[in-house]
Amino acid sequence: MESPGPENFSGGQKKVFDELVQGRELAAQLQFLLRDSTGDHGSVTAEDLVPRIMKSFNQAIAALSSGELGEVSGDPATLESDLPCYDRQRSEDSGEKRKKPASIDHRRGGYKRRKMLETSIRTTSTPIEDGYSWRKYGQKEILNAKYPRSYFRCTHRHDQGCLATKQVQKTEEETPMYRTTYIGQHTCRDVLKAPQFVMDGIPRDAFLFSFDSSNITTTKQDLTHGFSPLPSIKAEYNPEEATTPLTATTTTTIDHHYPTAHDNQSSSDEYFLLPDLKPLDSSILPSTPGSDYGDVSGVYSCTTSSHSSFDMDINSILGCVDFDDVFNFDNDGVLLEV
DNA sequence: AAGATTTGACCGTT
DNA sequence: AACGGTCAAATCTT
Numbered sequence A: 001m002e003s004p005g006p007e008n009f010s011g012g013q014k015k016v017f018d019e020l021v022q023g024r025e026l027a028a029q030l031q032f033l034l035r036d037s038t039g040d041h042g043s044v045t046a047e048d049l050v051p052r053i054m055k056s057f058n059q060a061i062a063a064l065s066s067g068e069l070g071e072v073s074g075d076p077a078t079l080e081s082d083l084p085c086y087d088r089q090r091s092e093d094s095g096e097k098r099k100k101p102a103s104i105d106h107r108r109g110g111y112k113r114r115k116m117l118e119t120s121i122r123t124t125s126t127p128i129e130d131g132y133s134w135r136k137y138g139q140k141e142i143l144n145a146k147y148p149r150s151y152f153r154c155t156h157r158h159d160q161g162c163l164a165t166k167q168v169q170k171t172e173e174e175t176p177m178y179r180t181t182y183i184g185q186h187t188c189r190d191v192l193k194a195p196q197f198v199m200d201g202i203p204r205d206a207f208l209f210s211f212d213s214s215n216i217t218t219t220k221q222d223l224t225h226g227f228s229p230l231p232s233i234k235a236e237y238n239p240e241e242a243t244t245p246l247t248a249t250t251t252t253t254i255d256h257h258y259p260t261a262h263d264n265q266s267s268s269d270e271y272f273l274l275p276d277l278k279p280l281d282s283s284i285l286p287s288t289p290g291s292d293y294g295d296v297s298g299v300y301s302c303t304t305s306s307h308s309s310f311d312m313d314i315n316s317i318l319g320c321v322d323f324d325d326v327f328n329f330d331n332d333g334v335l336l337e338v
Numbered sequence B: 001a002a003g004a005t006t007t008g009a010c011c012g013t014t
Numbered sequence C: 001a002a003c004g005g006t007c008a009a010a011t012c013t014t
Helices: A011-035 A044-066 A076-081 A084-094 A195-199 A220-224 A307-318
Strands: A118-124 A134-140 A149-154 A165-170 A178-184 A268-275 A327-328 A333-338
Touching: none
Parallel strands: none
Antiparallel strands: A118 A178, A118 A268, A134 A149, A149 A165, A165 A178, A327 A333
8 A cells, every 4th residue: 555645645545544544543553452462451451452453444335335535445345344234235135034934035136246356265174264254155166166165154143243154175086075165254253253452462472272171182283284274163064064063161261363273274274365365564564574464354353254364464563472373474465384 | 133144146247 | 158156045963
């Protein structure tokens, strides 16, 4: 994002600029909160800051979406994803909750297909259990693909308006892989998930997890092998396609989001952050130059859809050096395993 | 009963 | 028109 500077801004641009600046400042406060894990900062809490950051970014996005700005440097689809408009467009006909008899349902009313706004793609040897609650809403046979593609959306789409979705495609290789495409960011606050970790200011050493009681041990060394997601509470996949070799009992409080070395899916994970979604310019965040993947829309919830993006968010927001020796990023935003 | 999944139809994009 | 993403009634599971 090249900043022309506020002096050259039109009115709309000025508003966007102001909102982004405010968002940055709030994020900086949040960064401070998170860095100092004592969590005692007087009246300011992460829970306070997060909605404010969200608001700032949403304001900026709304300004951008108003169309007054001409060229928008960011991915408009990405911006759109943070606005509730997509759901609203649909809610007109789906809001009444499918009580219409099928016979009247010939016209379902115009829903608008969301533009592709990929966030990340992961390919794993086993289906990803990323700790989020997903609900399958479709499955399609894909041309030239041996296996169908499954479509999932966040369980909290309706209660929290979380628009995160993912698609899972089993690839046809000698050893079948599961290509998971995460689309959009989680804006939900799943109480069972990692936001607590962020919000509560767990010490950075907590990155080195040990689940003695649950027979799961995660160390920094484990992280170097790529993140393998944690068990989700529900099964999301057809048992025929995948077996989930984990016990739901391991997901209790704060262990979500953290990789386990034993869930059989860490070996060959590859992760991509698509370049066009490279979020904030490093000039905005005062974080380390090599890890400027702070997420504009990644927002407060930190319920990013994958561990890797989660970690990148943390990296950029915290300037967290703990992961710097764990991951490398190349110029295209591809996460490289060390 | 409530929530999740299945699956054919609908609809936007190319 | 084909393709693929989404909807939503039917069905299944808990």
